[in-house]
Amino acid sequence: MQIECPCGSGLGYEECCGKFVEGKAHAPTAEALMRSRYAAYALKRADYIVQTALHADNRDSIASWMEKAEFFRLEIVQTKRGGVLDKKGIVEFRAWFKEEDEEYILHEISAFVKRKGRWYYDEEGSETVTL
Numbered sequence: 001m002q003i004e005c006p007c008g009s010g011l012g013y014e015e016c017c018g019k020f021v022e023g024k025a026h027a028p029t030a031e032a033l034m035r036s037r038y039a040a041y042a043l044k045r046a047d048y049i050v051q052t053a054l055h056a057d058n059r060d061s062i063a064s065w066m067e068k069a070e071f072f073r074l075e076i077v078q079t080k081r082g083g084v085l086d087k088k089g090i091v092e093f094r095a096w097f098k099e100e101d102e103e104y105i106l107h108e109i110s111a112f113v114k115r116k117g118r119w120y121y122d123e124e125g126s127e128t129v130t131l
């Protein structure tokens, strides 16, 4: 039996974010990329986070943070553009995680851009608050 997708879609991982995280397809929309990046955080797949970022972050620092943080809930607040025909998109979300027995909510307005037909997370255009 396959696992349920961490992004909370209710679908199995393989038919949801797994297609993108496992490299079988590219996320068609900004929201799909955002969800798959969340799933990669939940499943501790640092390579996917680096591959899908416009400004490639330091893989080791991502990987070591992932080891400590347990992501357990995602809520998409809203999306603007980011569709299959767009070149830019915004996805606002809240992601819940635990780190050393403390619960946190990461609230982010994420910017995404499409380059050569693929969506990337644009860290420099994004705003993050952790509560």
Ligand SMILES: [Zn+2]
Pocket: 005, 006, 007, 008, 009, 016, 017, 018, 035, 036, 039
């Ligand atoms: Zn998913």
